[in-house]
Amino acid sequence: MKAIVLTERGTHGVALRDMPEPAVPEGWAKVRMLAASVNRVDLYMRDSGAGITHQLPLIMGVDGVGVVAEAPAGSGVAPGDRVILYPYEFCGTCRPCLNGDQPLCHHAKILGEHRHGTFAEYVALPARALLKLPDDADMDQAAVLGVAHLTAWRMVFGKAPAGPGTVVLVQGAGGGVSYAAVQLARMAGARVIVTTTGPDKLAHFRSLGVEALDYRDADVARAVLALTGGEGADLVIDNVGERTWGTSLKALARGGHLVTCGATTGAHPSADLQRLFIRQLSVHGSTMGSMDEFRRLLLAWHGGGFTPRIDRAFPLADVPSAFAHLEDPARMGKILIRIS
Template sequence: MKAIVLHKRGLDGVSLDDLPAPDCPQGWARVRMVAASVNRVDLYMRDNGAGITHDLPLIMGVDGVGEVIEAPGDSGLASGDRVILYPYEFCGACRPCLAGDQPLCHSARILGEHRHGTFAEQVVLPARSLVRLSPHADMDQAAVLGVAYLTAWRMVFGQMPAAPGRTVLVQGAGGGVAYAAMQLARMAGAQVIVTTTGDDKLAHFRNLGIEAIDYRGQDVPKAVLRLTGGEGADLVIDNVGERTWAASLRSLARGGHLVTCGATTGAHPSADIQRLFVRQLSVHGSTMGSLEEFRRLIRAWEAGGFVPLIDRAFPLAEMSAAFDHLEDPARMGKILVHIA
C-alpha cells in the first residue's frame, strides 16, 4: 500500500512509500482510507516531535474517513460500511475510559503521533475507534472533523458552554480549529467575535455577520470591550499561545474562561496571576474530545448545524504541497487529502 512516511525530521524526511498492508489483530478492523485532513500537529511531527512518544519511521496523519474492509463479527460493522476514525487508540478499561473521557486514557495513542496514522491506503485500529457514517455522507466534509472540529467541540461546549447570551472570542479564526470553534459557537447561539488579519479574511467574517477584529491594526482587548458594552468575553478560544495570551486574558469578562489547545507561537507566556485571581478567571487546557463528544459532533454536522470549510484538496502524492499550503497565511479552514 502507499503511505506518507516520516523517516527523519525536516522537509526531506517525509516520503511516499510502498509498504506491506498492516496486520489486523483479533478484535480490530481494517479500513480502506478515502480521505484525511492535514493538521498543525503533522508539521510539528515533521519538524520536531519533542514530547510525543513515538518511533520512526512513522506513517503520518491523525484523522480521516474510509470504508471497512474487515471487522470483528461482534462490532456491528460490516464490509463496505463508511466510517469516520476516532483519532485515539484507547484501552477502554482505565478510570478515565470508564468515565467516558478517552483522551485522558492512561495508555491512549493518537494516530499519526504515537502510532501509525491515516495518510495511507489502509489503516487498522480497534473497532471501537470507528463511528459509522450514513451511506450518503459527504466523505470530504467528514474527513476534516476528527481533529479540528472535535477539538473545537470540547473547547466550545466544555467547561463554559457557549450559549445564547454569552460572548465567545476566537483568536486567529482563519485556522482549522479556530474556524471550527467560530462555527460551533455560532451554532450554539452565542455572540461571536473573531480576530484575524488580511482584507480577504476580515471581509469573509464580516460577510457572515460576525464581528472581526484586525489584530495587526487594532488593540484587541479594547475592541472586545467596545463590542461587549465594556463587559468582555465570557469565553476565549486560543490555540496561538504566547503571541495572543496577554490579549486573551485582558479580553475576558470577570469570571470568564480561557480555553487553550495549542501554543504554535510559544508555550511560556506570562501567567498574569494578579489578573487571574482579582477577576476570578479560569484557564482550561483541552485536547480533542471524548468518543461521546465525537458522536455529538457528527450528529450536529449530519443535521446541518454547520458545514466544514475546506480550503483546498490535494492527492496523497502531493503531500509536500499540502504541508506548504498549511503554512500559507491566506489559507482559511481545512486542507483535505484524497487517498482513494
C-alpha cells in the first residue's frame, strides 16, 4: 500500500513509499482510509519526536476517516461501514480506561506517534476505537475532527465548562485547535474573545461576531480587562506556550481557568505563582478527549452545532507540501489530506 513514511528527521525524511498492509489481530478491524488531517504534532514528529517512544520508519498521521474493510463479528462495525478513527489505541482494561478516560490509558499508543498512523491506504485498529458515521455524513468534514476538535471539546467543556454568561479568550485563534475552540465556545453560548493577527483573520472573526484582538498591536491582557469591565476571562484556551502564557494568566478573571494543550513556542514559561494563588487561578492540562466526548462531539457536529473550517486540501502524495502550508501564517482552520 502507499503511505507517507518518516524515515529520518527533517523535511527530507518524509516521502510517499510502499509499505506492507497492516496485520489484523483478533478483535481488530482494518480500514481503507478516505481522508485524514494534518496536525501540529506531525511537524513535531518530523523534526524531533523527543519524549515519544517510537521507531522509524513510521507511517505518519494521527486522525482520519475511512470504510471498514475487515471487522470481527459482533464488534459493532462491519465491512462497508463508514467510520471515524479514535486517535488512540487504548487497552480498555487499566483504571483510566475503566473510568472512561481513554486519553490517560497506561498503555495508550497514539497513531502517527507511538505506532503507524493514518497517512496510508489502510490502517488497523482495535474495533473498539472505531465509531460509525451516518450515511449522509460529510467525510471531508469528519476527517478533521479527530484531533483538533476533540482536543478543543475537552478544553471547552471539561473541568471548567464554558456556557452562557462565561467569557472565553482563545489565543492564536487561526490554528486548528484554537479555531475549533472558538466554534465550540460560541456553540455553548459563551462570549468569545480571540487573539490573532493580519487584517484578513481579524476581519473574518469580527464577521462572525467575535471580538478579535491583534496580538501584535494590543496589550492583550489590558484589552481583555477593558472589554469585560475589569473582570477578565473566565476561561483561557492556550496552546501557544511561553509566548502567550504571561498574557493568558493576566487576562484571567479571579478564580478563572487556563487550559493548555500545547507549547509550540516553548514549554517552560514563568509559573507566576503569586498571581496563581492570590487570584485563585487554575491551570489544566488537556490532550484530546474520551470516547464519550468523541461521541458527543460527533452528535453536535452532525446535528449542525458547528461546521469545521477546512483551509485547504492536499492529496496523499503531497503531504510534505501540506506540512509547509501548516506553517503559513495566513492559514486558518484545518488542512485535509485526501487518501482515496
